[in-house]
Amino acid sequence: MNLQHSSAGPPAPVRRPGPALAALAAAQFTVMLATSIVNVALPQIRSGVGLSDGGTTWVVNAYGLAFGALLLAGGRAGDLFGRRRVLVLGLGLFAGASAAAGLATSPGVLIAARAVQGLGAAAIAPAALALAMGVFPSGAGRGKALGVWGAVSGAGGAGGVLLGGLLTQAWGWPWIFHSVALGAVLVLAAVLLLVPRSAGRPGERFDLLGTVTVTAALTCLVWGLTTARGAGWTDGGVLGALAGAAVLLGAFAAIERRRPDALVPPRMFRTGRVAAGNLLMALLGSVWIALFFFLPLYQQQVLHSSALATGAGQLPLAGANMLGAALAPRIARRLGAATTVTAALLTEAAGLLWLSRISADGSYLADILGPSVLVGLGLSVAFVQLTALSVDGVPPQDAGLAGGLVNTTRQVGGAIGLAALATLAGSVTTGAAAHRTHLEALTAGYRAAFLVSAGVLAATAVLALLLTRRGPAPEPVAAAAPSAPAPVVPSA
Known part of the structure; x- marks a missing residue:
């Protein structure tokens, strides 16, 4: 099928790259916010709309399913038809679906709206990435942009938990969706004002x-x-x-x-680093998504924290994440990419190993605060470096597809990891229930999930050390080199 489209012409020069990057980073933040903002509000959503147990899980799954399945298509559409155009359409769709979710009064409407939200996010994430690459095509600015992207990705994931708790407690669960809709509209206006038009590729087949x-x-x-x-x-x-x-x-x-006209052309993998980077990102994603699933459950079900307190408890993790993302380029210049990736993964593994010592009669200060900081630092630095590796050497015309690919591997890795770890935690809890109290059995399941997650990251660190030492390191965060460094890819 030959889908013809018109080119918008060559992209206009970006006279003010800072505001343009801010608008694009805000788009990524909005996508990440929608991923996590519903987590602490699920009990209220369930009673408010009349969801069953299975329906409640699909409030989360419908978004993740559409997002993960359509990222490759969204990335390629941006490459062919114009990335700013696809970003604008995605933001409009995302805003409308978010508003519909907040107005939903039946399970079917809510779940369908969440799926359409995921469709919009699949257009937003890779298009925003590719446009950010155009704002900072080479040099030291790319490394800084990479750090900004990592910071907003982590902040969106952790901040969503806090905002979800605050809005649910203050005004009710519909406002978690209304706030996302409002944010998407504001980001859409910023993109139209600050981000230059981008050309498509007339005549190429989709x-x-x-x-x-x-x-x-x-x-x-x-x-x-x-x-x-x-x-x-x-x-x-x-x-x-x-x-x-x-x-x-x-x-x-x-x-x-x-x-x-392949969707994923062989030239994507010519450097050998794209496959390695995507593999490592999938392993990181398998632990990342599970962490934000189990940690709020432990806080609410075992420590009996309120939705607001659970969200506030994510702030140190979010702060550490932003700090690590800001420092990642500096660390990589001093230690080298391979050492930085390995050390970051081991730091996060240490934090998860610490979390595996949580207790049924514990507290936030004793059991969560310290390991959260370690996890946030390691996660952000690893994300920044693996992002660079995942798109290292990709031709500029495939930038949107590269963003879609690495997001797809992270989402699929997260789905695999969460499914496996949830099964493990459930099995351990069931086995422990025969001779322990309910809270002790729940805690045993969460401890097992955190312990296995730490083991996965330790193994990933060894694999990263082997893979990232092959050939020259990705440039964007290692030095302010004259050649074009690898682009930034959205997360979490």
Whole structure:
């Protein structure tokens, strides 16, 4: 299928790159905010709309499913049809869906609105990334932009928990969606004012067959993994979805080898670093998403913290995350990319190992504050460096696709990790319930999840040391080199 489009012409020079980057970073912040803002409000949402247990999980899953499955398509659409145009359309769709979610009075409308939110986010994230690359095409500014992107990504994830608790307690759960809608409208206005137009690529084909195939594959995979948490790994629907994903991914690989207009062209992997970076980002994502799932549960279910107190408890983690992202370029220049990645992963692993010592009669100050700071520092520095590695050497015309690819691997890695760790935690809790109190059994499950997460990150650190020492290090955060460094990719 040949989808013709007009070019907006060459991008206008960016006279004020700082405000443009701020607008693009705000778009990324909004996407991350919508990912986490519902977590502490799920009990109120459930009673307010009349959701079942399964329906409550889909308030989270519908967003993540659409987001993860459509990121590749969103990234490629931006490359071909103009990234600013796709970003604007994505923000408009995102704002409308957020408002609809806040007005929902039935489970079906709410879950559908969350899915459309995910669709908008899949257009926003890779387009904003690619536009940020255009604002800072090379030099030391790219490293600073990379740090800003990492900071807002972490702040959006942790800040969403705080804002969700505050709004739910003050005005009720609909306002968590209304606030996101308002934020998206403000970001849309900022993008229109501050971000220059970007050209599409007239005459190039959009790989519709490859897009449909990989989207269906990712949908089956993410749906199967998220459903497995409740239905179990032996459920027929879960096994069928995972088998379908395997078949469709095989078909996608076969299709891409034969198409000159491939959705994921082979040139993406010529440096050898893209595959390594995406693998490591998937492993980091498997722990990252699970952390923000289990930590609020422990605070609310075991420590009996309110929604607001749970959100406020994320502030030290968010602060450490922003500090680490700001310092990451400086650290990498001093230690080198390979050492920085490895040390960051080990720092986060140490924080998770510390969290594995939580107790049923613990407290926030004794059990959470210290490890949260370690986790925030390690997570942000690792994210910045692995982002650079994941897109190192990618041709400029594929910048949007590169952003979609690394976000896809992070989302899929997160779905796999959360499904596996939730199953592990549930099994440990069930086994402990026979000879421990309810709170002790819950705590045992969370401890097991944090301990395994620490082990995964320690293994990832070893793998990163091996992979990142092959060939020259990615430039954007290692030095202010004259050649173009790797771009920034949104997270969490």
